[in-house]
């Protein structure tokens with residue numbers, strides 16, 4: 001049922017709205033950044049009846065709420081926070097793997113659990129709303145916010161996005177442990193030109209519908225209660241001012257029935273960054289008319305909105321519609337009955353939550369090369385752990401934690417529990433009587449303490465070297481794009497020095513995103529991507545190295561060989577001469593969907609049924625131990641009236657099989673899976689032949705294929 005069809009709720013909304021003055025309505029649309037305004041100012045906004053504050057925790061939130069409840073109408077405040085991978089702006093909460101790392105698991109259940117645990121901790125802090133998930137696609141990996149995405153693929157992003165939304169919102173928004181999710185950034189933010197954060201996006205509405213809209217459609221189907229407007233623009237119109245995208249597509253077509261919040265100061269940007277409005281009144285008019293219900297951080301909107309209505313330039317019904325959308329969610333959340341969520345006192349980083357973070361970290365470990373050195377066998381008695389990210393919890397966490405965005409306090413000290421890679425290896429190796437020595441070797445950014453010679457001495461005489469390289473939070477996040485994705489500092493030089501010892505090197509990538517590591521991978525015996533593994537990411541890595549877990553991650557994103565090769569996402573449109581470089585192959589270093597295991601799998605007997613659109617395949621674990629394989633189904637439209645991707649993911653399932661076990665898998669494709677978007681923006685199925693691929697990665701050599709005819 002659509003939210004506005006709930007008559008009881010609607011009666012309450014209308015009754016409250018009818019009592020509100022123009023000023024109260026404008027205030028309800030305001031979201032004030034607590035950490036950016038002077039305290040007195042924040043309190044004044046609470047007295048004015050501001051609808052929401054962001055980035056405020058604990059007693060400050062309680063004080064603001066008390067003020068709000070004491071105003072004439074006593075409308076409770078909705079508190080928002082960026083709980084992006086766990087409620088990690090609070091230094092005592094559980095830190096999960098980043099969204100990108102989580103996506104490597106290809107496990108919606110675990111991602112849903114991540115959402116549930118995060119919601120419980122956010123609610124326990126008395127807060128209501130997380131600005132998550134990010135449904136942007138990471139196709140240009142120079143972009144600083146790749147770590148926040150579920151990778152490059154619309155289908156995988158939609159499935160995992162829907163899962164985490166279910167986790168955050170639970171069965172009912174008024175549950176003690178349910179918080180409101182926010183699908184962001186609507187839309188196409190990841191497509192910023194050159195990977196430069198918040199730049200213009202080169203997009204048409206056809207492409208928007210074909211590529212970027214599907215994850216948001218899934219989010220709306222999952223009942224997401226809020227959506228955040230992106231910074232970018234489409235064909236010359238900022239999304240903030242785009243009635244077509246915010247109203248026609250999002251509300252009328254997708255049926256979104258929650259409220260829309262702008263991103264950070266989007267309204268001011270219409271004046272000072274995008275130059276489509278002369279002044280704040282113009283900008284406020286554009287944003288409100290387009291369908292932004294809540295205005296994040298643009299304080300000037302309040303006066304402008306009141307002035308616009310008073311002077312007859314804006315219809316008050318525009319404000320009514322926005323406030324209605326906001327109040328509806330506040331009622332649905334039960335805020336009028338219980339303004340402060342209770343959550344589960346004592347749950348922060350409790351055993352159950354740590355287990356959820358660890359389980360996800362384990363399933364995100366993605367083994368991409370292994371010449372047989374892994375798992376470490378009895379012959380490995382001495383290990384040297386080398387590298388800047390081996391023992392750096394900030395690097396392991398990545399962006400959106402209390403290190404990078406201190407909301408609670410200005411504390412920068414790491415808070416236990418957590419396990420770095422070095423600590424994880426020491427623990428597991430210790431139990432197996434394996435000696436571990438360590439040297440940082442070099443920095444990622446700062447080279448003042450580099451000691452390549454020292455690292456060489458530490459590694460000399462060992463049976464294996466575990467080299468942990470990557471990036472640090474200064475190289476990832478909003479506004480932190482990189483033109484060059486090569487390993488920074490002297491990390492490659494460190495690798496070169498270690499190579500001279502002729503000891504097997506196992507390289508671990510602890511980073512916010514795929515970096516250009518071709519050279520290092522070539523010279524390593526094994527390569528494993530851990531990305532930002534969260535609190536216990538180091539333990540998960542150690543368990544994988546020693547074979548206590550069998551790696552099962554698959555890449556949700558392709559690895560470029562070189563920055564100049566970007567973009568390398570797998571679902572490109574068919575090319576012509578442009579499918580190669582003179583000096584580089586066009587294939588990525590590692591492709592979307594790739595990931596090895598300590599066991600092996602064989603696919604056979606692909607069957608396609610045109611009537612039921614069922615795809616069946618047999619999968620056998622042909623190796624010597626239990627393991628998980630993610631079976632991926634891709635589709636290509638053989639001939640279509642517009643260019644369609646060379647292949648695109650339409651289904652997947654992660655399957656656990658004992659050694660020798662065989663399983664029959666059946667995937668039921670929907671009619672929509674075969675559709676495309678025409679130049680007139682209509683989604684249709686064009687009858688004809690479709691190639692179906694099934695296998696363990698997006699690479700042709702890993703796929704069985706067959707053809708199906710669809711009417």
Ligand code: NOJ
Nearest residue numbers: 054082131184263264478
């Ligand atoms: C700007 C970011 O783009 C957005 O993702 C975030 O939720 C808001 N700031 C609030 O911090």
